[in-house]
Amino acid sequence: MSELYNNIEPNVVDDEMLQKAIEEQCPEDIGKLAKRTGINFKDVTELELSFRNILQIDNLWQFEKLTKLQLNNNIIEKIEALESLVHLVWLDLSFNNIEVIEGLDTLVKLQDLTLFNNRISKIERMDTLQELQIFSIGKNNLTTLKDVIYLRRFKKLRTLNLRGNPLCDDEQYTLFVVAHLPDLVYLDYKRVSDTTREIAVLKYQDLIEPLEREEAQALAQLEQEQAKQKELEYHKAAFVEYLNGSFLFDSMYAEDTEAAKLAYLPGEFVSVCENLFNYGLKEHEKREAEVSDFYESLHEALTANQQEGRKLILDFENRNKRRLYEIRNASSYDIAESKRAEYKEDILQLSDALMTLEMLIADQLEVRVKHVPVRPHIQNMGAFSLTIFSTITQCRDLENRHHEELIDISITTLEKSVKNELDEDLPADVQMLLVDKTTIVNAVNASHGIHLLKIDKRESDILSNTYRWQSSVTEKAAQNEINRNRERVREIIQYIDNLQEELDNLRDPED
Template structure:
């Protein structure tokens, strides 16, 4: 179980702790003596164990830029932080701590194996950038909402998942295992057991309607996201060419809408017709400027 630091003297990750850990885990015998005599550059260290150190806060690891494997299990850590510089991490163990929120992992885009077993986490979140995630352990936490597991559908490389020991595992209808197998089709192992084809087929049949509805919603969301990204790209292009919002009536309408005094003209007879004609000419002029500006920008871009 997670431990309370009010009964334990917290430790700080300082140079003494790091030097000791690196020496203990480094080369032995003659090679070890040479390494100790010459000094070990933290930037060259690929693996580091800091387990069972009573560490309260993750800190002072910024020098370990080549680190691939980091073990911080069985401490009293409360927050995931101080890892932004460890961009080469592939394996991270934060099990048996006091963490209650998944955070601080955005820069660890190479991470493949993440262990958060036996903490106080109540929600799966803030992991969008971990697209290479292959193994995830979240067993023995405080996850109580089965639908939150759908967040993991975005991880197409996820093959091994451990969720045993969470509140939703008990008295859940439908069975959380069949639910997970149905909605996370890329999984191969669940709670340390291989998922066989019969189990997959049964789960898919049980939730076929719900899965189809979910797929429909996901396709719609993907479509909207793609449209949004394309619009943002177009806006960036138009901004770079100094012609943003000039390919339609948006500019005129925004200027007129924001003109408080201009709104008073609406009460005068015949103004609507005049404004309509003026707006048409204004928009045509803007469109001409837009076409020329965009064409000029595209001609110059290859040479820039």
């Protein structure tokens, strides 16, 4: 570390530094106001913390809406404490002492990243930055051209700066980069020419083709996994995940080491689960349709109310344009005051009318939200729950029947083993169970208990998710209406205040 760096006194990113930085980046008049009243960090979208001798990134978690952050020209050694800045689009960490790329996983909206003039030796840990368009990592310690291959995953990358790294000394540097990043438009501040691109493709064709095949396979696998995940989420929404196959049956035996030693047939059990699965999907579609109809009815009522409100405002504005003109051009103070009083009364009447209209729609929507449960598939989910109970009971009956049959088979096998009448040799672990009747019965009973617990848990999970969804529908609708009502009341108050302020600002003809 240089002597200059040793002599620098590091600064801490505290509230005082942040407040000062915000004041400095505001226009003079706004900056003075911010100094008097303070600024809510949660409302700040851009923040410049350059040239402040910052050693450690910290205390930025409050900047929830930040889209642009400048931390260049400091003495930062590690990228950290940025995980809460999920809306960040532009990040400048140039001219610091960073050695490793890290701590960027949550910045999925990042489009412009500058790490120019640091101590980075490898391009890595940026997989989530799929929106990246501009990347500057010049004047670092990158030594191998293969590092560039990592950047192929950023399909939107158009501008790249690597100038000043040791890898740039390779005579094939430009062609290698252009060949491996075919969508690149600018490299090291220069536009990539068509000629350079053609030469690069020809030179590295044999290396690029295997890469493209691997990437195509990886993409196909990713799309397949995403499709499976999307399907699973749909099944979860219907409360029937993992019931379209032998998943539940297999899970009954996954932790049952004793049962794994004995034969079992899942066919009938799986069929019952699949029946419940198909039923659950149909019921899910019905519920989704009813929820959609419910919100559509709310929207229709709200739209009608809004149209009535707009008509009130339009009528008011048309009626009072002339009155404002008359106030401004009144021939005497008394006439102006009379017109002003009439206009003020109209404002009050408009306020009352708008507030009454809002109160009516609020009451109307509140009643509709409270009566969501009356809908058959939203509240009266008794039929759904009863079907679940009935189907799971079938699963239990099958398990009980299987248990009884397994007891009989096990005892018969034990008796044949004692008499040396078995047709074939059994595996050693099975023979260990055939010691006596107590051992084999205990093993089968223990297995049976595990299976029933698995079935009970699956039933409990389905019913719990059902009731949780049922509550969430009404709670979400109610909260949305509360938020809408508050916002609408604020809008009305602001509009009326603006009208009143406009009236108050009218000058008297004698002034």
